[in-house]
Amino acid sequence: MRFLMTLNAPVRPPDQELYAEMGRFVEELSRAGVLIATGGLALDGTHVSSKAGKVTVVDGPYPETKETIISFALVDVADKAAAVELGRRFFAIQGDGEGDLRQVYGPE
Template identity: 85%
Template sequence: MRYLMTLNAPVRPPDQELYAEMGKFVEEMSKAGILIATGGLAMDGTHVSARNGKVTVVDGPFPETKETIISFALVDVGSKDEAIALSRRFFAIQGDGEGDLRQVYGPE
């Protein structure tokens, strides 16, 4: 089962300790064969919406940064409970913040 784990704008600013701890966590998931991809996302994206056949494009940065996804990890685990356990470990390193955990469907 693949899950996308996301992090919205964090409360804790990144520092060398956070990078080191997160690096160990990423390496552990990689060695276990469960990490498919991970990365940070730029704050200056483009928002695309469609309403009644009209497509609107708005360039960022976005005013509601607390709702902006700034990083992600795509993992392949055996169950939702395993994905939740990874999220708990992530936030034990990250500290305060929020994100989402969503199952990914489709071809692998």
């Protein structure tokens, strides 16, 4: 099962210790064959919405930065429980913050 794990704008600013710890975690997931992709996202972006046939495009950055997704990991694990455990481990390294785990459907 594939899951997209996201991190919203964190409370903890990144430092060398965080980069090192997260690097070890990413390396572990890579060696285990669980990690499909990971990356950071720019704070600015473009939001596209549609209502009653009208498409609206708004360029970021956005006022609610705490809701802005700043990084992601796509993992392939046995089940949702395994994805939740990876999320727990991630936040044990990251510290305060929030994100989501969403199952990814479609061709592999």
